[in-house]
Amino acid sequence: MDRLFMRRPAPPLWPSHPLPPLQRPNPRRRRLLAIAGGAMLLPAAWPGPAAAQSPSPSPSPSPSPQQAVPRPSGSKPMQIGVIGSGRIGGTVGGLWVKAGYPVLFSSRHPEQLKPLVDGLGSLARAGTVAEAVAFGDVLFIAVPYGALPEVGKEHGRGMAGKVVLDATNAYRHRDGAAGEDALANGIGPTTAKYLPGARIVRAFNFTSASDFATRHHQEPRIAIPIAGDDRAALDTASELVRAAGFEPVVVGPLKIADSFAPGGPLFRQVGNAEELRQKARAAVPAPPPGR
Numbered sequence: 495m496d497r498l499f500m501r502r503p504a505p506p507l508w509p510s511h512p513l514p515p516l517q518r519p520n521p522r523r524r525r526l527l528a529i530a531g532g533a534m535l536l537p538a539a540w541p542g543p544a545a546a547q548s549p550s551p552s553p554s555p556s557p558s559p560q561q562a563v564p565r566p567s568g569s570k571p572m573q574i575g576v577i578g579s580g581r582i583g584g585t586v587g588g589l590w591v592k593a594g595y596p597v598l599f600s601s602r603h604p605e606q607l608k609p610l611v612d613g614l615g616s617l618a619r620a621g622t623v624a625e626a627v628a629f630g631d632v633l634f635i636a637v638p639y640g641a642l643p644e645v646g647k648e649h650g651r652g653m654a655g656k657v658v659l660d661a662t663n664a665y666r667h668r669d670g671a672a673g674e675d676a677l678a679n680g681i682g683p684t685t686a687k688y689l690p691g692a693r694i695v696r697a698f699n700f701t702s703a704s705d706f707a708t709r710h711h712q713e714p715r716i717a718i719p720i721a722g723d724d725r726a727a728l729d730t731a732s733e734l735v736r737a738a739g740f741e742p743v744v745v746g747p748l749k750i751a752d753s754f755a756p757g758g759p760l761f762r763q764v765g766n767a768e769e770l771r772q773k774a775r776a777a778v779p780a781p782p783p784g785r
Contacts, residue, residue, distance in 0.1 A: 571595045574734075575630025577623055577645065578637035581703035582661050584610055587634060589710055589738040591617045600626035627652040632730060636661040636698070639676060640669035646688040654691030657727045659734065661698040663756050681755050682721055682748030695722035695731040696751040697742075701762050709764070710739030717743045717770040719760055721751040741767045745774050753777055 571594055576587040579599035587597045591614045599607050600623045607620035619629075627633065627649045637645065639662045646653075662685065664676035676684040686694050697720040698706065709716050718740045722728045728744055735742035745753060745760070754760035759777040763770065 572631040573629055575626030575633045576600060577626055577633060577635040579607055579610065580636065582698060583634065583636035585703045585707045586698050586738055588614055589706070590734065591615065593737040595737065598626045598629040623649060630656065632656065632734065633658045634661065635659070638669060639664040640672045642685065642688045643672050646690070650689055650691070653689055656692060657695065657730045658689060658692040659695050659697045659731055660685050663699050665756070680749055680752055682751035686748060693724045693727040694748060695720055695727050696748065697731050697735065700754040700760060701764050705764055714766040715739070715741035716764060717741045717767040719743050719745045719754040719770060721746050721748055723747045743767050743770045
C-alpha cells in the first residue's frame with residue numbers, strides 16, 4: 495500500500511481539493527445538458543431523505559435490495575473507516591468523532607496520524623487502509639482521484655457491499671488516466687467502475703475543507719449535495735451529513751454527480767438547503783413533456 499497514494503506524505507496529507515488551472519470550458523456542462531431528458535437534477539424529481547419533496551411525474555429510482563447500515567445492538571453508532579486522512583478526511587472524520595461515531599483514520603504511515611487521533615480522543619484510531627476497510631461499517635474516501643484504481647485493486651473486495659462516501663475530485667493536471675476517465679465519462683459512474691460492488695454516494699466534495707471546519711452546525715445549516723443510485727445508502731449518507739453538522743440535499747443519481755464536482759454549476763455553491771435546491775432547479779433544463 496506504500497505506493498497507493500502516489501508520493502505525497504501523510505499529514506499534512508493530501509490536498510484534496512486544489513483549484514484547477516484555467517481551462518477551456520469543461521465538458522461536464524454539455525454532458526449534464528445531454529442527460530437532462532433522462533434524469534432530472536431537481537430534488538423534486540429525485541425524492542430523497544433531505545427534505546419533503548413536491549409530487550413529480552418523474553420516476554423514482556429502483557429500491558435497493560440492500561438495507562441501510564444497521565445500528566449495532568444497544569443503539570451504538572456505526573463505525574467509520576476514513577481512507578485518506580488529509581484536509582477533507584481529517585476534518586469531516588473529526589466532526590463524526592465529535593458527534594460520537596468511532597472513526598479509524600488511515601494512512602500509508604499511520605504513526606504520523608498520532609497528533610490527529612490524540613486530539614480527538616478515545617473514539618479516534620489510526621491504522622492502515624486495510625484496517626480502515628475492515629473496521630468501517632461505512633467508508634469515507636478522500637484521496638487524489640488518481641489513487642482510486644489502485645484502491646479498488648487492493649481493497650475492492652473488502653469494500654464491496656459497504657456504503658462508501660466518495661469525496662474525491664478529478665483534475666486533469668494531477669490525476670492522470672483516472673482523472674481523464676472521470677472527466678470524460680462522469681465522476682460518479684467512474685468511481686463506481688473503480689470500486690465495483692461498493693454502494694457509492696458522492697458527498698463532501700463540493701467545497702473546501704475550511705468550509706467544513708468552520709461552518710458546521712451553523713444556522714441555517716449549510717447544505718451538502720449528495721448523489722447516489724442506492725436509496726438505503728443515501729439514507730445512511732444523509733444521517734452522517736447531519737451528524738457532521740450540515741443538511742443533505744439529494745440532487746440525483748451518480749450520473750448527475752458532475753453537477754457539484756469542479757466545473758459543475760453547483761461546485762462551491764455554499765448556502766442553505768433551499769438555496770441549493772433553487773440552484774439545482776436552474777442548473778439543468780427540465781426534460782421535454784412526456785419524457
